[in-house]
Amino acid sequence: MTERSSTNTDGNGHARNRIARPLVAAGAAVGIATLGAWTPAGAPSHGAAASMVSQVVLKATPKSPAAAAQHVTMANFAYSPATLTVGEGTTVSWTNNDATPHTVTSSGSGPLNSGTLNKGGSYNYTFNTPGTYAYYCTIHPFMHGTVVVMK
Template identity: 60%
Template sequence: MPGMTGMAGMAQPVNADAPVATDTVAIENFAYSPATITVKAGTTVTWTNRDQDPHTVTAMNDGPFHSPTLNNGQSFRFTFTEPGRFDYLCTIHPFMTATVVVTP
């Protein structure tokens, strides 16, 4: 139509799996939120359990971090010193998975 300029101004879908630049992750509703975060090397990430059930934050493939069991309101912190992709899960509920992407 005359005067239209393509898709400009239209709402675009949000990719729920897109990495989010943050250093905090909530554990709620049996999920890590956001599911993928991006941080720079040297950043400390904090996970906080907001569920009533206990959870862990455990790196896969013999990765560098493993939290104790976190009860409601408890947090775990880890400082990422090397770039890379770090997939992790809850050892109590292994269907709960997420990723930290560390950039230089």
């Protein structure tokens, strides 16, 4: 009897197929479920697939900046950051880290009016209305900053 040796070049292919087939099937199921969940605008949608699609859309929606405290420093005769974008309801705190005094004063008519802040002094303001708030230092008018408040 002659012993015959054959090399199974597909030996690892079977293992790959056992892993790949369920993954392809799962991907196809999600795609089909997504297509099945589509309804014309204004028409009601039903089922778990529609709920799944809604959850994905909600998670993908960008959020405006959170209404948490934000901080601006005054150092080297500059506000840092010079422009700050926040959500409405956010409190912004300015702290003077320079040895010389500074102010936080609205350009034109506006709500910001810190008075003189010596080294280590702070000023807080809560922005409740969306808009762009430009400000400067009345002692050093070349110092400018902006707070952009998003809804």
